[in-house]
Amino acid sequence: GFGTISSSISILVGRTRCTSVEVRSADSVITCHLGADGAGTPNVNVTVNRLSSNPFQYSYIAAQITRATSVSTSGAVAIFLGSSLSNDASAVSITIEGKPCTAPTILTPHFAVACTAPAGVGKNNTIEVRIGGLLGSAIDPSSSSSSSSSSSPTPLLFKYMPPEIYVVTPGPYYGGPVTITGANFGLATNESDTTVTIGNFTCTNVQILVPSSQISCVVPPGSGTGILVTVNVAGQINEMVYDIFYYLTPVDVVVQQVSSKSTEGGRITIYGSGFGTVPGFVDVKVNHQRCTDVSIVLSNIAVACNVSSGVGTGLSVLATVQDGHGMSRSNDVSRSATFSYDPPSILSVTPAPT
Numbered sequence: 001g002f003g004t005i006s007s008s009i010s011i012l013v014g015r016t017r018c019t020s021v022e023v024r025s026a027d028s029v030i031t032c033h034l035g036a037d038g039a040g041t042p043n044v045n046v047t048v049n050r051l052s053s054n055p056f057q058y059s060y061i062a063a064q065i066t067r068a069t070s071v072s073t074s075g076a077v078a079i080f081l082g083s084s085l086s087n088d089a090s091a092v093s094i095t096i097e098g099k100p101c102t103a104p105t106i107l108t109p110h111f112a113v114a115c116t117a118p119a120g121v122g123k124n125n126t127i128e129v130r131i132g133g134l135l136g137s138a139i140d141p142s143s144s145s146s147s148s149s150s151s152s153p154t155p156l157l158f159k160y161m162p163p164e165i166y167v168v169t170p171g172p173y174y175g176g177p178v179t180i181t182g183a184n185f186g187l188a189t190n191e192s193d194t195t196v197t198i199g200n201f202t203c204t205n206v207q208i209l210v211p212s213s214q215i216s217c218v219v220p221p222g223s224g225t226g227i228l229v230t231v232n233v234a235g236q237i238n239e240m241v242y243d244i245f246y247y248l249t250p251v252d253v254v255v256q257q258v259s260s261k262s263t264e265g266g267r268i269t270i271y272g273s274g275f276g277t278v279p280g281f282v283d284v285k286v287n288h289q290r291c292t293d294v295s296i297v298l299s300n301i302a303v304a305c306n307v308s309s310g311v312g313t314g315l316s317v318l319a320t321v322q323d324g325h326g327m328s329r330s331n332d333v334s335r336s337a338t339f340s341y342d343p344p345s346i347l348s349v350t351p352a353p354t
Helices: 141-146 188-193
Strands: 009-013 016-025 029-033 043-048 064-068 077-083 092-096 099-108 112-116 127-131 164-168 176-183 194-198 201-210 214-219 227-233 242-245 254-258 266-273 282-286 289-298 302-307 317-322 328-330
Touching (some): 009 029, 164 242, 176 201, 176 227, 194 214, 254 317, 266 317
Antiparallel strands (some): 016 029, 077 112, 092 099, 099 112, 194 201, 194 227, 227 242, 254 266, 266 302, 282 289, 282 317, 289 302, 317 328
């Protein structure tokens, strides 16, 4: 019932008029040109000489994504390549692991779309595309070309970039927190996705300090330099592994000079280095006897204490400094300055009787 006169035929696909109508076979076959901005499953209505047909449903070819660029874990603009991706950005909806890829932009009509991917991690994130509400697909082209015709194609998964390490702070010899700065680390919402290995041990208590770019963890006591560091984020490991971690060595305690004192005893001053800043962490022994009431005269370089009465020269001085973490260090007595009581002095001599 289409007739033979093209000019008497009007075709609407949804709300879009189909143009350039042609009668290809009298009464039974007509063609028209449908604009490129359609999507979904609209109804088709054909009107001939003001007589309208019953509506029937027309389906656009569903969109298919076959390529997607990777972005940083903090989120960035991603590009999707495929087919039937529309030329109307407002009709495009793409989600990554259920989260919307925002602000879609048409790069090449029907073939390339860009949008801002949400923050995320890993390489196995699902992609969903809809054009005008019509669900499309994301297919890995390499799998479909190598698989048999009877097997289902492998979905194309969205990949975030793997972690990168820039700087690792040194670790205290007694163990403690270290900070790792880089890129594409985990997010605060999924700290459990991030693990750190330093040498042969797993760093504990991993925390996200700055999402995607800075993390911290706790190392055990140790020593050494040139230790390997790897960061694993949702199964992705930093591609470049660096020997960039080392332990700080404890500060040596050195006794360089000790003031003398009379045989009555009293307050003496010990000069050197590594004494710290906390008097309660410093213990001093002179000739194996404790020197009491220790005070810090100058941070790290001078302490004072009360020596008991005595006599002698070249007496050993042993300074032991606690680090506040259950460990201590002392000076090498054999290479340290010694303490001497003041030598006797004659003030006067009474004359002997004749």
